[in-house]
Amino acid sequence: MKLLKRYLMFILSLGLVALAFIWNKDIGVKSVNTIINSSKEMMLILPPVFILLGLLDVWVPRDTMVKFMGEESGLLGAVLAFLVGSAAAGPLYVVFPIAAAFMKKDAKFSNILILIGAWSNTKIPMLLFEYSSLGGKFMFTRLALNIPMILLMTFIMNHVLKADEKAKIYELANSF
Amino acid sequence: MQNIIFYSLAIGLLLVSFMKDKKKTKQSLMKAWKSFENILPQMLSMITLIGVIVSVLSPETISKIIGNSSGWYGVIIAALLGSVTLIPAFVAFPLAAILLQNGAGYMQLSAFISTLTMVGVITFPLEIKFFGKKFTILRNSLAFTLAFVVAFIIGKVVV
Numbered sequence A: 001m002k003l004l005k006r007y008l009m010f011i012l013s014l015g016l017v018a019l020a021f022i023w024n025k026d027i028g029v030k031s032v033n034t035i036i037n038s039s040k041e042m043m044l045i046l047p048p049v050f051i052l053l054g055l056l057d058v059w060v061p062r063d064t065m066v067k068f069m070g071e072e073s074g075l076l077g078a079v080l081a082f083l084v085g086s087a088a089a090g091p092l093y094v095v096f097p098i099a100a101a102f103m104k105k106d107a108k109f110s111n112i113l114i115l116i117g118a119w120s121n122t123k124i125p126m127l128l129f130e131y132s133s134l135g136g137k138f139m140f141t142r143l144a145l146n147i148p149m150i151l152l153m154t155f156i157m158n159h160v161l162k163a164d165e166k167a168k169i170y171e172l173a174n175s176f
Numbered sequence B: 001m002q003n004i005i006f007y008s009l010a011i012g013l014l015l016v017s018f019m020k021d022k023k024k025t026k027q028s029l030m031k032a033w034k035s036f037e038n039i040l041p042q043m044l045s046m047i048t049l050i051g052v053i054v055s056v057l058s059p060e061t062i063s064k065i066i067g068n069s070s071g072w073y074g075v076i077i078a079a080l081l082g083s084v085t086l087i088p089a090f091v092a093f094p095l096a097a098i099l100l101q102n103g104a105g106y107m108q109l110s111a112f113i114s115t116l117t118m119v120g121v122i123t124f125p126l127e128i129k130f131f132g133k134k135f136t137i138l139r140n141s142l143a144f145t146l147a148f149v150v151a152f153i154i155g156k157v158v159v
Helices: A001-004 A008-023 A025-059 A062-069 A072-087 A092-104 A109-121 A123-134 A137-161 A163-174 B002-020 B024-054 B059-065 B071-084 B090-101 B106-116 B124-131 B132-156
Strands: none
Touching: A001 A008, A008 A025, A008 B024, A008 B106, A025 A092, A025 B002, A025 B024, A062 A072, A072 A109, A092 A109, A092 A163, A092 B024, A092 B124, A109 A137, A109 B106, A123 A137, A123 B090, A123 B106, A137 B132, A163 B106, A163 B124, A163 B132, B002 B024, B024 B124, B059 B071, B071 B106, B071 B132, B090 B106, B106 B132, B124 B132
16 A cells, blocks of 8 residues: 555556557657656666665765865865766756765755756766757857856855755755 | 766675675665665656656657747747756757757757756656755756746857
8 A cells, every 4th residue: 555655656647658648649659668768768877876875875984975075175075066966977866866865974065056056067978968969159158157057056045945944954865 | 888887886886895895785785775766656757757748749849839039938938848858968969959950049949958957847756855845946946047047148149
């Protein structure tokens, strides 16, 4: 019963696929193909990510994370967060468990925000795709704009969320 | 290529870990599985929903709506489309190139790409699970708003 409840949303979305089939067979077939392709992609990306996170959780002492990305890490922490996000691969949802694992080890909140921002904007593989598809002018202009945008978002979120709200988010990360 | 790096890193470190401490390695694998299983339901629903949405929206349909002369109306539509779809970069950028050839504007495409990579309506449940409601709403609405700022400047600079 508990299992059914957890997977209820998935069962409902499968119902949507069935509806797509009834509405238009081509769209139904296309949906199934897209779902299979993205599942394959997910199953390819996620196992090493979670294995690395598991190892990080067990082997990296909290002190190490605090030293490099914690409250007192300053510019070094921000740069590291930016580099980890930019060097990464995979869609935005992959960064959520990674950010949570970092928070569990007490990485600074603003560094977590920079990590998520870099992950969604300045990923190097993504920039290469953007360059070849839409040209250098488009890619470099967007990159030049996105870096201040990431910092602006980090600044705003860091100030809007109050200390107790941040504490709750860290608590949530610790429950994983 | 990226996957090869990730897998080599994961397997290599796992071996090092195993040689150093078998118990700790087992513990880390258990943790890996637990956190994976934890988000699996949301992942599966997300992928299924995206599959249906992406199939309904064909490149021709999108190009028509976000054409060069569609102005801010097109930018808003493009930003909304980007927010509800979630496709990997190696699909998104070739798609954007096709859209460009079919008459989509740079300003509109910029809004589409920005929200595509930063705003995730379908990933909401997953993001809330990790960071809570307020964080999720705040992050997504800020990213949505800033996508317009970037689109405006792109529209001025890239012609």
